[in-house]
Amino acid sequence: MSLSPERKILTSTHWGIYELHIENSALVAVKPWAEDPEPSPIGQSLPGAIDGPVRIARPLIRKGWLDKTSREATPRGRDAFIEVSWDEALGIVAAELDRVRQQYGNQAIYAGSYGWASAGRFHHAQSQIHRFLNLIGGYTSSENTYSSAAGEVVLPYIIGNQYGLVSHYTTWEQIASHGELVLAFGGLPGRNSQIQGGGVGRHLHNASLQRAVEQGVRFINLSPCRDDMPENIPSEWLPLRPTTDSALLLALCYELIQQQRYDKAFIERFTVGFEQISAYLRGDNDGIVKDAAWAAAICQIPEAKIRELADLIASHRTMVMVNWAIQRAEFGEQPYWAAVTLAALSGDIGLPGGGFGFGYACLNGVGQNELGYRWPSLPQGKNPVAESIPVARLADMLLAPGDEYDFNGMTRRYPDIRLVYWAGGNPFHHHQDLNRLVKAWQQPETIIVQEPFWNATARHGDIILPVTTSFERNDIALVNRDNTIVAMKKALPAFREARDDYHIFQSIAQQLGIEENFTLGRTAEEWVEDLYEQSRKRNPLLPPFDQFWQEEVVTFAQPASHYNLLEDFRADPARCPLMTASGRIELYSQPVADYGYTECPGHAVWREPEEWLGAPLARTYPIHLLSPQPADKLHSQYDHGKVSQSAKIHGRNRLLMHPLDAQHRGIVAGDVVRIFNSRGQCLAGVKLSDAMMPGVAQLPTGAWFDPLYQDGECLDKQGNPNVLTQDKGSSRLSQGPSCNSLLVEIERYISRLPEITAFTPPQILRRCQNVKE
Numbered sequence: 001m002s003l004s005p006e007r008k009i010l011t012s013t014h015w016g017i018y019e020l021h022i023e024n025s026a027l028v029a030v031k032p033w034a035e036d037p038e039p040s041p042i043g044q045s046l047p048g049a050i051d052g053p054v055r056i057a058r059p060l061i062r063k064g065w066l067d068k069t070s071r072e073a074t075p076r077g078r079d080a081f082i083e084v085s086w087d088e089a090l091g092i093v094a095a096e097l098d099r100v101r102q103q104y105g106n107q108a109i110y111a112g113s114y115g116w117a118s119a120g121r122f123h124h125a126q127s128q129i130h131r132f133l134n135l136i137g138g139y140t141s142s143e144n145t146y147s148s149a150a151g152e153v154v155l156p157y158i159i160g161n162q163y164g165l166v167s168h169y170t171t172w173e174q175i176a177s178h179g180e181l182v183l184a185f186g187g188l189p190g191r192n193s194q195i196q197g198g199g200v201g202r203h204l205h206n207a208s209l210q211r212a213v214e215q216g217v218r219f220i221n222l223s224p225c226r227d228d229m230p231e232n233i234p235s236e237w238l239p240l241r242p243t244t245d246s247a248l249l250l251a252l253c254y255e256l257i258q259q260q261r262y263d264k265a266f267i268e269r270f271t272v273g274f275e276q277i278s279a280y281l282r283g284d285n286d287g288i289v290k291d292a293a294w295a296a297a298i299c300q301i302p303e304a305k306i307r308e309l310a311d312l313i314a315s316h317r318t319m320v321m322v323n324w325a326i327q328r329a330e331f332g333e334q335p336y337w338a339a340v341t342l343a344a345l346s347g348d349i350g351l352p353g354g355g356f357g358f359g360y361a362c363l364n365g366v367g368q369n370e371l372g373y374r375w376p377s378l379p380q381g382k383n384p385v386a387e388s389i390p391v392a393r394l395a396d397m398l399l400a401p402g403d404e405y406d407f408n409g410m411t412r413r414y415p416d417i418r419l420v421y422w423a424g425g426n427p428f429h430h431h432q433d434l435n436r437l438v439k440a441w442q443q444p445e446t447i448i449v450q451e452p453f454w455n456a457t458a459r460h461g462d463i464i465l466p467v468t469t470s471f472e473r474n475d476i477a478l479v480n481r482d483n484t485i486v487a488m489k490k491a492l493p494a495f496r497e498a499r500d501d502y503h504i505f506q507s508i509a510q511q512l513g514i515e516e517n518f519t520l521g522r523t524a525e526e527w528v529e530d531l532y533e534q535s536r537k538r539n540p541l542l543p544p545f546d547q548f549w550q551e552e553v554v555t556f557a558q559p560a561s562h563y564n565l566l567e568d569f570r571a572d573p574a575r576c577p578l579m580t581a582s583g584r585i586e587l588y589s590q591p592v593a594d595y596g597y598t599e600c601p602g603h604a605v606w607r608e609p610e611e612w613l614g615a616p617l618a619r620t621y622p623i624h625l626l627s628p629q630p631a632d633k634l635h636s637q638y639d640h641g642k643v644s645q646s647a648k649i650h651g652r653n654r655l656l657m658h659p660l661d662a663q664h665r666g667i668v669a670g671d672v673v674r675i676f677n678s679r680g681q682c683l684a685g686v687k688l689s690d691a692m693m694p695g696v697a698q699l700p701t702g703a704w705f706d707p708l709y710q711d712g713e714c715l716d717k718q719g720n721p722n723v724l725t726q727d728k729g730s731s732r733l734s735q736g737p738s739c740n741s742l743l744v745e746i747e748r749y750i751s752r753l754p755e756i757t758a759f760t761p762p763q764i765l766r767r768c769q770n771v772k773e
């Protein structure tokens with residue numbers, strides 16, 4: 001396991017397996033793994049991006065924190081840093097953790113530490129930080145994900161678990177063999193299926209779609225953006241206004257019922273709540289009939305088209321697919337509930353290739369064979385602290401300690417957080433309304449950040465500990481949903497003074513007297529071997545560890561799966577009841593109704609959000625801005641890399657807008673524009689595309705937050721959409737993020753272009769000389 005000057009080393013990333021070419025301890029080239037049929041170009045961002053000034057070289061402490069000046073005088077994010085030794089930094093971290101837990105209790109430490117970190121299951125930052133903090137008395141944690149919180153909370157009420165959202169998808173193989181019609185809400189963008197958390201073996205998404213096409217499956221792309229369907233997959237595009245999917249789905253339900261073309265036998269035998277939902281659709285209480293004409297006015301798909309769609313559904317084996325983006329919105333639970341309702345009415349649930357599923361292009365593994373077991377992970381132990389928040393309520397918690405809030409039928413209070421500890425995530429990427437986050441972030445007494453790169457989260461911390469990248473340590477990639485395991489051998493020496501998260505926590509554990517409990521006396525390499533041995537218990541066909549480590553990659557044959565979601569329930573509902581209140585699919589949920597949330601009553605509804613194209617606010621901010629995942633990177637990772645940089649326009653994130661919207665505003669392709677609303681403003685470079693529905697624009701996530709503070713205002717220079725998004729729970733049920741409910745205005749930017757500073761380190765002072773480096 002030692003370094004040598006010239007080598008080729010296989011490694012795993014969240015976007016694929018690559019061969020790293022190393023010369024003189026530097027990464028000179030990256031080649032995709034030979035067995036990947038459709039490798040992701042994102043790997044080409046790595047050469048040149050792993051070292052350099054954008055890496056954090058040494059431990060640092062914010063000057064104002066050391067000097068104990070007020071946060072008004074030296075706010076986080078605008079202060080200089082002082083370099084310190086590891087000994088000093090670790091001593092301060094241990095003392096701070098101890099002080100806060102003694103003075104306020106462990107719940108005063110927030111370490112949800114949400115984020116994707118890197119592939120590699122031992123050096124997985126979240127597992128490391130949680131394991132460590134659990135051993136010193138725990139921390140306030142977070143629940144659910146930024147990806148699909150609304151779905152994660154509502155789906156168990158409807159079908160009893162999260163099947164079809166995070167696992168147990170009807171396979172593409174079944175859709176190709178038996179399906180006839182795919183309604184793809186939000187399309188099936190190939191760019192997103194490049195990714196799988198923990199790593200991707202082979203990219204199979206496009207081949208799966210293609211096979212379905214060859215077998216005669218018809219695809220309909222229901223999305224504001226035509227490009228959400230890969231070019232090589234023939235499909236009909238029905239553009240609809242963002243966040244109106246539930247209206248369309250409900251109208252399709254109405255039409256099926258009205259025309260008596262729904263599957264009565266299925267509804268009677270397998271569902272509850274038909275009466276309540278049909279009364280709503282007929283308008284018994286509100287006088288509004290939810291028919292095709294009603295939905296057409298909301299979503300802008302012509303009435304006749306909606307009727308035609310209802311016809312198609314009634315006469316074909318139909319799969320209703322809704323992506324995750326659609327539920328990252330105000331009332332994001334509704335399109336999922338409406339989709340299950342429609343699939344139930346079609347009678348195709350549990351039949352081969354039919355029914356519903358959420359997120360079919362969100363990750364590479366969705367709809368592929370599932371292993372049937374989970375690979376082992378680093379044991380995190382148990383958190384003695386009960387406090388937790390819905391993950392996207394971060395700023396609310398920091399701004400309003402002690403305040404009450406509703407969540408999933410409970411009333412809770414936000415804990416009073418004194419110390420925030422983050423490792424492996426970038427809240428200044430993932431959170432909404434960043435100007436509000438900047439304010440909330442000033443509240444805690446201490447913020448500790450473990451990061452390899454000088455991104456905005458590192459710049460907004462107090463104690464900054466430089467971390468190795470996954471290429472600088474030995475690890476193992478256990479790819480869930482895939483028959484591939486990779487020995488991630490250390491390919492590069494640690495950058496400057498960077499250390500592994502494990503090593504950092506080990507040192508702090510030592511100071512707090514729990515080192516042995518944390519390490520169990522093992523080195524990192526022994527942990528990696530242990531994870532492999534645990535894996536062999538799950539799959540005895542795996543070769544011995546030494547052979548695996550030498551061969552670098554293990555793949556094994558996996559029998560094809562013919563899984564269809566809820567087929568066992570359909571075959572024998574008495575023996576395989578659902579874990580819902582009634583044991584059936586709940587088109588109406590009494591438990592949800594009993595919570596009394598008007599925005600999320602007991603069945604699927606259409607509710608008018610505050611920000612959508614039909615809202616009064618659209619007169620001031622007439623463009624609906626979507627912030628999809630970036631094609632050229634994973635979230636904010638390697639925004640400074642070649643692939644991401646070459647997609648920028650004048651160094652700014654690329655805004656996709658319709659030529660008509662541009663023309664009205666005197667904007668031409670290649671212009672830099674200012675995008676703004678009441679919450680914030682950012683710059684972006686314009687690309688015109690008639691693949692966008694007029695009135696809708698797309699600004700992908702991932703551009704590093706690069707604030708310019710002027711006259712009391714903040715202008716984000718690079719184009720991070722989260723300076724514009726609203727920080728509001730999707731509903732009281734799930735409290736998920738609602739970033740896709742977002743109205744803005746756009747204008748040409750005529751002032752002198754401010755220089756991008758996101759990739760230049762902040763001011764760093766040497767302690768004794770107090771001079772700039």
Ligand SMILES: Nc1nc2c(c(=O)[nH]1)N[C@H]1C(S)=C(S)[C@@H](COP(=O)(O)OP(=O)(O)OC[C@H]3O[C@@H](n4cnc5c(=O)[nH]c(N)nc54)[C@H](O)[C@@H]3O)O[C@H]1N2
Nearest residue numbers: 115116117118125147424425426430450627635636637739
């Ligand atoms: N507007 C808007 N916002 C969104 C979304 C959206 O659609 N629109 N999508 C949301 C979704 S679905 C998600 S999942 C989130 C993603 O948000 P995040 O997961 O927070 O984003 P990443 O950029 O992947 O952040 C991972 C960080 O970990 C660091 N890192 C990598 N390896 C290591 C390691 O070994 N140790 C340590 N300590 N650090 C490491 C990386 O450098 C990076 O800064 O964003 C959410 N935000």
Ligand SMILES: Nc1nc2c(c(=O)[nH]1)N[C@H]1C(S)=C(S)[C@@H](COP(=O)(O)OP(=O)(O)OC[C@H]3O[C@@H](n4cnc5c(=O)[nH]c(N)nc54)[C@H](O)[C@@H]3O)O[C@H]1N2
Nearest residue numbers: 147186192195223225242243323324325362628629634635
């Ligand atoms: N390349 C790349 N791939 C990724 C990621 C990445 O960062 N980079 N991140 C991964 C992660 S963590 C996640 S959670 C998944 C997320 O997967 P998704 O949530 O599905 O991804 P998005 O790209 O946000 O949205 C997909 C499309 O939905 C459409 N859309 C948005 N709002 C609406 C709406 O209201 N109605 C309809 N009908 N369509 C709408 C948009 O046009 C957008 O292009 O992607 C994963 N894949």
Ligand SMILES: [Mo]
Nearest residue numbers: 145146147148
């Ligand atoms: Mo996500």
